[in-house]
Amino acid sequence: MSQLLPASVRDNGTVGDRIVNDFCITFSTVNGSGSATANTILLKSLFRMGIPVNGKNIFPSNIQGLPTWYSIRLSKKGYLARVEMDHLVVAMNPATLATEMKFLVPGGVLFYPDDFKLDIERDDVVLYPMPVKRLVKEADAPQNLRDYMANMVYVGVVAQMLGIDLDVVYQVLDAHFKGKKKAVDSNWQVILAAANWAKENLVKCDPYYVEPMPPLEGYIITEGNVASALGAIYGGVQLTAWYPITPASSLAESVMEYLPSLRTDPDTGKATSVVIQAEDEIAAIGMAVGAGWAGLRAMTSTSGPGISLMAEYLGLAYFAEVPVVVWDVQRVGPSTGLPTRTAQGDLTFVNFISHGDTEYVILLPGNVKECFEFGWKSFDIAERLQTPVLILTDLDLGMNYHISPRFDYPDQPMDRGKVLWEEDLQKILEKLDGKWGRYLDVDGDGIPYRTVPGNRHPASAYFARGTGHDEMTRYSEDPDVWERGLNRLRKKIHNNLHLLPEPVIERLEGAKFAIVGFGSTDPAIQEARDLLAEAGFPTDYMRIRSLPFRDEVCGFLHEYDRTYVVELNRDGQLKQLLTMNFSECGSRLRQVSHIDGMPITANWIKERILLMEGK
């Protein structure tokens, strides 16, 4: 037998209780080796077996040769946050073995290529060596695909040892390669050989098992950036201008991928939406603002460094009242920071972005379903309010696979806002005795009517500008005009906060304090609340989904002596904004900041809150 049994197993000869569908397995590889396919196939196979799963990619800002980890958490209870420890490790990178050992639980499992020199001190680990080189060689894979095929070896071995249904693996493989027979076959051959080898040569002596669960009916699995892209497409996006940046690139790339099938006009065969890769983020936002001004549903997507560059244009869009949607898939800043790690550090910057008095509608999706939903709604809001809408996600939500209930088709028709075409303009001119002005608040809701270039009515044109202007768009430095204009801009947004997503509030019997969060921390907070409740501390929870804050936010904060604001930034940015807006609640807010660039865990939240509770 080629494997070594851990001391505990050797001594009493049992493997203890079976641990089913409730553990974490981490794959350690070097980036550029093509492990993403292998990991995704395992993840999706587990999902197809009905097991709630989440995959987290911890990768370097590099193209080839540096350590990468991929962790899959299985949770029959449906907890989908990261966990701190691994139960199983597949070590394909000898350079990081020592690191892996630090995170492997006692009694944990290590799969590794049998030509590794194992230099580990622990004797409480189940070891499963795998003849990776031999199996790859036998598969007769071409030289350039050997590293990649090595990953398929672990797919087979792990599937066999955990009990992952090989038929499901085949189905997923087939779907992954979109039925391309050659690719499916060559991968499948290796997976099958590896699974057979494991069946014949390894004796199961670890407690970790996978068992099918009732199908996750109505569920899908996808990445946030794909969901966001689809949301935009179903929201009718017509122009996407972007500049590549991790972790936002796959958002625009997904738009490009789906546009030909979804947005080619069947009557004319022509495109109803265009994507332009700009020369930088200033140009990207410039194109989007130009398009938004001219009546297109326009957007751009970026991350920290790019959003910094967009500041000036966003101020112009705010002031000239141009609808535009901007996605910020956050990564760790300041500066170039950690491009491949996750954070929520852009909130205050985005809230105040650009000089002078500005204010932005900010949407904060907390899961992939909301990425889709806010993706289409953002255009309705932007066009209704004639203002930029910023949507903040992050690397964890955007680039990792998440399971989710199916997306709902938009339940409201598109709201194009107060746009006047030729006939509309004629009517309104007649109604107002010719006194229409682009910035005139006719309805008293702070939202004027706008015309767009291409309107051929001789009275439609106006001159947009970032300089002072009156209701009729004339240049003006008049103090009263300026003040009036600025106040109307505020009124326009604040009168219409009901258009923004309300906070999600969840309560538990006997809660003495509350937790507030936003975005990708939701699964960890949900799980932490269960842990806290088990420890005797039931909590209430509010997940904020938009800014400026709606009234419900203020109401909720007033209910508690202590509210823990959990977020992924050093300075407690959400807490800062809450304190600024609701100063009377400021002293009751407690900052819980997680800033190491890794997705937050439930255990960390629980421990931190208990510590701050003095427990």
Added chain:
Amino acid sequence: MTTQATPRTQVNLAGLSRADYKGHNSTLCAGCGHNSISNQIIAALYELNVVPENVVKFSGIGCSSKSPTYFLNRSFGFNGLHGRMPSLALGALFADHTLKGIGISGDGDTASIGMGQFKHVMRRNLPMVYVVENNGVYGLTKGQFSATAEVGLELKRQGVNKYFPVDICMEALVSRASFVARSFAGDPKQVKEIFKAAFSHRGIAVIDIISPCVTFHNKEDSFHSYTWGKEHEIALHDITYVPAREEITVEDFEEGSTREVTLHDGATIVLKKLERDYDPTNIFEALRVLYEAEQNNWLLTGILYVNPDASTIFDMYNLPDTPLNRLPTEKLRPSRESLDQIMEQMKF
């Protein structure tokens, strides 16, 4: 008592009078080169019978960039950010590709802060006229050196310029602009004819117009002054714009004395030879004469380069005939079934 007949206002073929092409009164300094350019733009568009609603104006920031308010009140316009006009124009023109863009920029706006966007809008060949009102100085911020100022230029409070100037036409040429011209605000007739040709061109048409800043930079011996321009202008050719519907009559021009370039809309530019025979479709020649002009301290004006057939950014996209901003909402939201299908695929 005699009744005086009110003289009928003269109109062009679009049925519009000159007043229909006017803007607000200029607030620039009296004598500023930029004003004379605005006037020629008005004259050119009137003579071209352009419908103002079919034009959109753009600009960056600067005295020059204020100009779009001084012509075509009946056209939409957007006075954007310093150096960032091209991106704004590009996004807006995608909304309605039947509109024609006119962008007005300055030498600071284009050759300093806006160099990046300037170069990229060239290579994308966005159909618009891109006018640089080039005075070698930052007018609006009161007289600092711009990137087109010549070496050795001395300006009040600024000292002596040490850096080599940017030649906007050369930059445009190497960035593959499909129409490149240089003119001089002190030569209004030429400005007008070049503008007409540029407006008829399908693609980006750059006109670098030396446009003196009378307030901060008009010393007789400096390159961007009226006096220097008048004394050193060398025109490559004498330009006559002939609209598509008019025939060129032979007797107008001596045989062999002209070159003609037919533009995309059927209009022809007739270039009458002056001292030299110049072929404006030869990019090497264009670069060569610019270099020669620089060596000899000439203000070389004329249509340096034109490629009437270059494909534009819109040719690279599969755009519908209907402007994108006129598409009804039902064309913009994919069907419920298509989402169901994607949801099925995402079960894997």
